[in-house]
Amino acid sequence: MTSEADLGPRLSRRLAYLLKRAMVDLDTLHEQHLRPFGITARELAVLLFLDGREPESQQQAAAHLGVDRTTMVGLLDALEGKDLVARRPDVEDRRRNVIVLTDTGQATLRKAMRASDAAERQLLAELDDREAAQLRELLKRVTSGRA
């Protein structure tokens, strides 16, 4: 999926290679599984983030998601164009837009999350349930150390 030929063990055992390879493969799987819903993995992440929160302004959401506010504009343009989110003027500060999921957004989120779960399962197809949980747990500990 990433490379067709052998890189040799010295390179293919490096952590950077293994992580990148897994990420690229998961990206490809997400692309396949999310295609029916017309959204990208990144857009799904935005929907999932908005769903679990009190309504926030564009900039608050952008800061939390770690994207630039100018990038957020385009991201929301796309999602709004698909009627998955709505921008509502903030009544208390009319400079701000409050971002909310539409009903369609809610429904799409539920279905797309099942598709994403399927993509993850396919990535981990070689592992049994205990090993899959172990991998997730180890990765979580690795990243949380530098929260």
Place this chain on the structure above:
Amino acid sequence: MTSEADLGPRLSRRLAYLLKRAMVDLDTLHEQHLRPFGITARELAVLLFLDGREPESQQQAAAHLGVDRTTMVGLLDALEGKDLVARRPDVEDRRRNVIVLTDTGQATLRKAMRASDAAERQLLAELDDREAAQLRELLKRVTSGRA
């Protein structure tokens, strides 16, 4: 390192997030640890790849590494400019350049690999040796399924 604020458990437990986060963190660590040697993680990968092989043409190397041949030109320009690799005209097919590590390239490779090992150890600082090996093994099995 990646995000300053909490994303909520629904998002921060996704495999895509965990993998990307680990990769970005490792990139940052590599940047720090490799700075003294004046090379990037990607350039180190090229050096490591060349070291374990019979001399190959630019295109063969590019294909193995999964980069475009036009991208390879710039990559080798940079490495050649630092006197880490050399292009030698292939005596049997004068269209080709054979790529070899210079002595400086060999020495830099050895030192940079130790730095890369240190970057990996720092990424996995929260894990003990057994867990670190486990993570590596699980990732290897995940990716090798789609070789």
Place this chain on the structure above:
DNA sequence: TATTGTTATACTCTATAACTATA
């Protein structure tokens, strides 16, 4: 005619600067 290395061009992604409307 096809292929290697190269250069020129275009495309994507993202960030910086500038504009507007509100505060």
Place this chain on the structure above:
DNA sequence: TATAGTTATAGAGTATAACAATA
């Protein structure tokens, strides 16, 4: 004066097309 959203612009990074030398 400062801030939220937006737009315009510029910068990396990479891919496609075109070119010169060689096969």
